[in-house]
Amino acid sequence: MRRPITTVVTALVAAAATSVALALPAGAINSYNASPAPERTEVGAFVALWDNTGDGVPDRFDWVCTGIMVDDDTYLTAAHCTDDWPAGTRFFVSLEQDFQSLIDAHATQPAAVQAALFLANGWVVEGDTHQDPAYPGNSADSHDIGVIDFADRAVTPQDVWDFTPANLPTAGQLDQLGGRALDAADWWAVGYGTEEAARGPGGHTHPGGGVRMKAVEDFNALNKTWVRLAMNQSRGLGGACYGDSGGPNFVQLGGRLVLAATTITGDAPCYATNVAYRVDTPGARAFLAPYVALP
Structure with missing residues (x-):
């Protein structure tokens, strides 16, 4: 989870991470003093299908960031995760606990085939990204906030997984x-x-x-x-x-x-x-x- 990199794609390829807007990118949970979180069913992986080689053909399907469901059809994440992707990139959310094992099990399949398979098996749900229009902002407020929205989609995460959306704080x-x-x-x-x-x-x-x-x-x-x-x-x-x-x-x-x-x-x-x-x-x-x- 941390620091934004420069572009989501660069961070991804470099370390299966994220992008940068502040100082660096955000990463994963440290191995020390950490444990699995199967009970946090509202937390999901941000997944993308994109053209990684610039030839106009999607050739990479992978998790890139993290986020959390804040209602039945809204997944909150960082704007630097939704920003600066190649044209035609498709975005998904997975609430599977071990997404990496699913990727590994189907790594020999072409990226588009992987995406179709994951959709068909209910391992991901496709949505639409939106980010704060003021992003990347400045050091006082980076406006580094975005969502994947499912309001206009036939299938939402609530249709596939059982979860209780996160409790948002009150103002201030x-x-x-x-x-x-x-x-x-x-x-x-x-x-x-x-x-x-x-x-x-x-x-x-x-x-x-x-x-x-x-x-x-x-x-x-x-x-x-x-x-x-x-x-x-x-x-x-x-x-x-x-x-x-x-x-x-x-x-x-x-x-x-x-x-x-x-x-x-x-x-x-x-x-x-x-x-x-x-x-x-x-x-x-x-x-x-x-x-x-x-x-």
Whole structure:
């Protein structure tokens, strides 16, 4: 889940990750202090079918980011996941826990055949992408928020999978709680991203990804549009990495799990910090209002 790269396609090919708009891209849940998240059925993989070689023929079908269902037909993700794709790219969501195993099992099939097979078997649902028109914004507000919408599609995720949409925060809820309350609360990230950097003969790589995982984080800081979350291994924490972009960062408030922010960026090796885009701000809520009933 973290840091945006430069383009979704570049990030994808480079590390099965995401793109960049802030500092770097977002990745997967770290391997340390992490565990599977089968219970988080509202969290899904962002999947695309696109032309990776520039010859006009779709030749890549793969997961690229993370996101979360916020109602029956709206999947919230990051704008840098929906941005700058080749013409003709098709977009899908999968709420399968282990999407990577499905990809691996059918890797010999041409990309378009894979996509048709996954649709026929109910492993993905096709939708329409939309992003904040102000993206990429600036350092104060990147406007890095987007959705895959299924309102105009015959099949929605609710028709295929059983899930309860995430609880969105009320307007300005994180500001109203303040730093002390947020620091005392339980936080964790969920996503399909890769693992933290691993050293090898060719340099750093980010293995893994494509499986829904979760990891406990710790509150660090809150500003106008961002939540900064710690994920240091030495403190028993984990967190996001490449491919986790757009995925949820939950906070436990009053016994209720609230979607506070979505992963956007962090430190390049995925060791220390997750920087997440708040969804309780005026800008985020203005973008989401046409797609979902806001609390």
